[in-house]
Amino acid sequence: xxxxxxxxxxxxxxxxxxxxxxxxxxxxxxxxxxxxxxxxxxxxxxxxxxxxxxxxxxxxxxxxxxxxxxxxxxxxxxxxxxxxxxxxxxxxxxxxxxxxxxxxxxxxxxxxxxxxxxxxxxxxxxxxxxxxxxxxxxxxxxxxxxxxxxxxxxxxxxxxx
Amino acid sequence: xxxxxxxxxxxxxxxxxxxxxxxxxxxxxxxxxxxxxxxxxxxxxxxxxxxxxxxxxxxxxxxxxxxxxxxxxxxxxxxxxxxxxxxxxxxxxxxxxxxxxxxxxxxxxxxxxxxxxxxxxxxxxxxxxxxxxxxxxxxxxxxxxxxxxxxxxxxxxxxxxxxxxxxxxxxxxxxxxxxxxxxxxxxxxxxxxxxxxxxxxxxxxxxxxxxxxxxxxxxxxxxxx
Numbered sequence: 001x002x003x004x005x006x007x008x009x010x011x012x013x014x015x016x017x018x019x020x021x022x023x024x025x026x027x028x029x030x031x032x033x034x035x036x037x038x039x040x041x042x043x044x045x046x047x048x049x050x051x052x053x054x055x056x057x058x059x060x061x062x063x064x065x066x067x068x069x070x071x072x073x074x075x076x077x078x079x080x081x082x083x084x085x086x087x088x089x090x091x092x093x094x095x096x097x098x099x100x101x102x103x104x105x106x107x108x109x110x111x112x113x114x115x116x117x118x119x120x121x122x123x124x125x126x127x128x129x130x131x132x133x134x135x136x137x138x139x140x141x142x143x144x145x146x147x148x149x150x151x152x153x154x155x156x157x158x159x160x161x
Numbered sequence: 162x163x164x165x166x167x168x169x170x171x172x173x174x175x176x177x178x179x180x181x182x183x184x185x186x187x188x189x190x191x192x193x194x195x196x197x198x199x200x201x202x203x204x205x206x207x208x209x210x211x212x213x214x215x216x217x218x219x220x221x222x223x224x225x226x227x228x229x230x231x232x233x234x235x236x237x238x239x240x241x242x243x244x245x246x247x248x249x250x251x252x253x254x255x256x257x258x259x260x261x262x263x264x265x266x267x268x269x270x271x272x273x274x275x276x277x278x279x280x281x282x283x284x285x286x287x288x289x290x291x292x293x294x295x296x297x298x299x300x301x302x303x304x305x306x307x308x309x310x311x312x313x314x315x316x317x318x319x320x321x322x323x324x325x326x327x328x329x330x331x332x333x334x335x336x337x338x339x340x341x342x343x344x345x346x347x348x349x350x351x352x353x354x355x356x357x358x359x360x361x362x363x364x365x366x367x368x369x370x371x372x373x374x375x376x377x378x379x380x381x382x383x384x385x386x
Contacts, residue, residue: 042249046224050246081241105316105346106237122313 060148060157067152069095074111074118076100079156083108084145085118086156089129097145097156098131104138118142191378199385207271211299214264215366218302221257222359229309231355233348236311261303268299280383288376291369298366305358311351319354320346 017025063077063086074087083100098118100109107122117134118127125136132141145158168176179185228247230239243250272292275281281289308319323346327337334344342349 042252043220043224045248046250046253047227048248050242050248050250081238081245106233106311107313 060155062153063156064154065152066149066154069154072116073113076108076110077156079145079158084156085109085111085142086147086154087111087118087129090116095147095149095154096129097147097158098127098129099143099145102138103140103142104136109142194378194381197382197385200382204270204274205382207267207274211264211267211271212370214260214267215370217260218257218264219363221253221260224253225257226359231309231352233311233351236309236351240310240312261306265299265303268296272296278383278386282383285376285380285383288373288380291373291376295366295369295373298362298369302358302362302366305354305362308346308351308354309358316346319350 059080061079063079063084064075069075069086069088071088071093072090074085076083076085078084085098085100087096087098089096102109102120102122102125104120104123104125107120109118109120109127112119116129118129119125120136120138123137125138126134127138127142128134130141131144145156148155148157175185225243228239228243228250230236240254243254275289275292304322308315323337323340326340327333329336338344340353342353
């Protein structure tokens with residue numbers, strides 16, 4: 001018999017399961033399983049490939065109404081998770097939409113109404129309403145977005161995600 | 162009934178390995194150390210908690226690396242993707258961010274405990290030094306990880322942080338160039354910090370953790386005050 005008593009076990013396996021023993025065991029299994037499921041679920045769900053936001057085609061977004069943007073004004077809107085600057089130009093009375101992410105280091109640009117230019121708060125960069133660099137460190141012009149005006153609503157289209 | 166069938170399955174698994182590799186005695190000598198009475202206190206758990214947080218950082222960090230893109234154009238966008246599109250992405254990233262902060266706090270708390278209980282003294286000087294290296298590695302993890310979201314806070318945090326290196330006499334500018342991959346923070350800095358954060362620091366951390374744990378097992382925990 002002494003052979004059967006292992007160094008790992010306590011040798012008390014013959015006794016019937018007591019109520020206390022059962023509850024202890026059940027609680028342990030339940031807590032263990034709940035913890036395992038609670039940790040594994042988010043990880044497996046995380047690993048499962050998510051829907052690509054751009055898969056539906058980027059989509060057209062209604063950003064504002066024409067009354068929000070009188071001539072000479074511009075504002076940054078979120079279009080498919082990307083900041084887009086929509087400007088109502090004074091010269092041509094047109095709506096222009098440009099990426100509001102500076103091509104230098106990715107700061108969010110803003111519309112300088114006094115000087116009628118697009119400005120970057122980080123390194124004093126300026127762009128004109130065509131998206132071309134006037135001055136400052138940016139290496140490339142701003143990416144344009146398509147704008148459509150239907151009735152009094154402004155729509156912006158483009159951007160991959 | 163046969164004797165073997167009455168033994169618990171884990172006992173039998175243990176016996177199976179012991180028969181083949183003769184590992185029970187050396188393993189028990191290393192793993193089965195009773196905790197001395199004076200050490201059964203919450204403040205003796207601080208080092209273990211730091212290690213647990215390190216494991217959490219490893220797991221969540223590996224998960225984040227599956228979606229993160231270390232390029233200037235895509236880094237911030239991939240963070241937005243993780244936060245908004247990936248299932249539980251917000252949870253994984255938030256855990257990584259919070260437990261990074263907690264890890265530094267617990268690391269410092271552990272250091273204070275070792276200091277207050279005078280556990281750094283002879284013969285444990287080298288383990289104190291290994292611990293100091295681990296604290297520096299933890300801070301380096303935090304510093305390099307801070308840049309990776311590639312937002313304004315990251316950019317300026319890293320600018321100011323790395324600027325400090327520039328005031329080292331004579332070789333300051335060379336060091337700054339080496340760290341940033343140029344004089345400015347650019348895409349080169351991003352990939353540099355990414356490589357350090359993901360490969361260099363984890364390897365060093367595992368080496369020093371190994372040293373830290375082997376020493377504490379060899380010498381045992383320090384005596385009561």
